[in-house]
Amino acid sequence: MKVSIALLMLCCLSLTDGQTEVQEENCKLNIWNEVRDVRDMVVELRVKLDMVMNDNSRLNERMKVSETQLEELKRENAEQTKVAFSADLGIRGHLGPQTNAITLAFNNVLTNIGNNYNPETGLFTAPVKGVYYFRFTICGIQINKSTGANLYKNGKNIVSVGQWLHHDQHRYASNGAVLQLEVGDVVCMKLLPGYTIYDSKDNLSTFSGFLIYPI
Ligand SMILES: *[C@@H]1O[C@H](CO)[C@@H](O)[C@H](O)[C@H]1NC(C)=O
Ligand SMILES: *[C@@H]1O[C@H](CO)[C@@H](O)[C@H](O)[C@H]1NC(C)=O
Secondary structure, eight states, rough: OOOHHHHHHHHHHHHHTOOOOOHHHHHHHHHHHHHHHHHHHHHHHHHHHHHHHHHHHHHHHHHHHHHHHHHHHHHHHHHHHOOEEEEEEOOOOEEEEOOOEEOOOEEEEEEEEEEEETTTEEEEOSSSEEEEEEEEEEEOOOSSSEEEEEETTTEEEEEEEEEEEEEEOOOEEEEEEEEOOOOOOEEEEEEEEEEEEEOOOOSSEEEEEEEEEEE
């Protein structure tokens, strides 16, 4: 645009000596047309620029909101109680069968984040209200005996597992449950009368649990 105006002006300048007035008028008209076009374009560009700037400030607003949300999520995540444990029974050989049910103290702790599992007593105590997952694997090798164990919540049997051993090879039984717990609820594993459990340095009989999410 600038170039064409410059060219037109040059043309008009060169016309001044010895050209007719009509030609001069035509040339001026062309310049004005060009100037008007330039003005229109400037107006159009200004409108577009306004739009772009509006969009930009809206995006900035949204980015600020997202950043705030991200910070909140980070803080929530950092504040959230972390709960996870895994423990192996820690004995070398058999336990049971006995005449009374006993709470199994899995004392070879592999992980105990939050220290909510007590390896001395075998009791897990929920630190927050939430949804938790527990699972266990029980090994047995005593011939003509039952192996198995039961998961208890506040003294109430929740899930069980057991099998009869026809021969003296390692046999495994496992079960698990998602439980909704209140603060202070107690979860543990029990060996019922008549059942046996076996463990070795290979950590064959284990009990694990973790908080899926607090509620
Ligand atoms: C296991 O039980 C079977 C069948 O009752 C019997 O024949 C076998 O002798 C028993 N084995 C042992 C080691 O007690
Ligand atoms: C059993 O658990 C202990 C941790 O107490 C670990 O050091 C060891 O390597 C484990 N044994 C096997 C066979 O995984």
